Amino acid sequence: MTPGDSSSVTAGQALHRSVLLDQAVALLMVRSDGRYVDGTFGRGGHSRLILRHLEGEGRLLGIDKDPEAVRFGETLAAEDGRFVVYHGSFADMADATAAQGWDAGSVSGVLLDLGVSSPQLDDPERGFSFMSNGPLDMRMDPTRGLSAAQWLNTAREQEIADVIWRYGEERFSRRIARSVVRQRDEEPLVTTRQFAELVRQAVPKKEKHKHPATRTFQAVRIFINRELDDLEAGLAQAVDLLEPGGRLVVISFHSLEDRIVKRFMRDLSRGPQLPRGLPVTAREVAPPFRLVGKALKASEPEIEENVRARSAVMRVLERRADTEGESIS
Structure with a gap:
C-alpha cells in the first residue's frame, strides 16, 4: 500500500477506520509544504492522507505509545522519507519535535485522535474490551x-x-x-x-x-494510561509548537476528553480576561488563537459504516496569523 491510499488499514483480521478522516486532514493542512505532527499515529490512516497532500519541503512526524503502531509507522517511514515515527506519548511532543530539529512556533499543524484504537479494542490479548476474554492488561x-x-x-x-x-x-x-x-x-x-x-x-x-x-x-x-494527564500536557505543547496560522485539530470520543479540549480551546480563544477600565488597546488584549468553526461530528453514513464514530467530536484551534508564537506553558 502506498501512502494515503486508504482510510482503512488491515492488520491481520483487524480493520481500523480513521474517524472524520477527510474533514480532519482538510482542516489541519493550512499549507502543503509545512511541518505536521500526527500525535496518535495508530495504523496511519490520517498520516497517509496527510502525506498525499504534502509537497516540497513538507514533513510529518507520527507519535504513538503502542509498539505495534510504531512498527506500522516504521514501515511507512521506509516507504516515504518525508515521514518519521516516534515511540512515546503525545505528552512528549516537545521532545519528539526537538529531536527532529523543529523549534517552537515552526509547526503548521498538530492532530490528536484520542482514545483507544480499533485494533487495540479488537485484540483480546490487549485486554481493553469486555466483549472477549483475554489478559486484563489495558496498557497502550x-x-x-x-x-x-x-x-x-x-x-x-x-x-x-x-x-x-x-x-x-x-x-x-x-x-x-x-x-x-x-x-x-x-x-x-x-x-x-x-x-x-x-x-x-x-x-x-x-x-x-x-x-x-x-x-x-x-x-x-x-x-x-494517564490519558487525561497526557491530554492536558499534549494540548499545551501542541499550541506552543504552532506557527502563525497553524492549527490544532482534536478528535475526542467521550465527555471527559471533550470537556478538557473544549475548555482549553475556549480559554485560549478568549484571551486574557482583564478588569474593565484598564488603559490597554484592543490589539494588546486580542487573543492569540481563534476557534475554527463549530464542533464537528461524524455524519450518519459514516456512523452506519463505523459505529465507533457515533461519539466522535472534532474541534479546531488556530494560532492567529498576526500574532507571535508566545509560549503558554
Missing part, C-alpha cells in the same frame, strides 16, 4: 507501567472507587471496588471476562443497551 504501551490487573490486585479500595467514579462517572463505584477487594482476597483478577463478570454482578441497576462494565473498563483504561 505493554512495555511500561502497571497493567490493569496489577493495579486492581494491589490498590486500596478507596483508590479504586475514586478512579471508577472520576474517570467512568459510575455511580456504583464503591460497590464495584468492594467486590474487587473481596474477589482478590480469594483469587487475583487476571482476565477481562473475570473482571467484567465481577462488575456485572456488583451493579444492581443496568442501563438499557449498555454493558454494565462499560464505564468501569473506560475508567480503569484512562487511569492506567
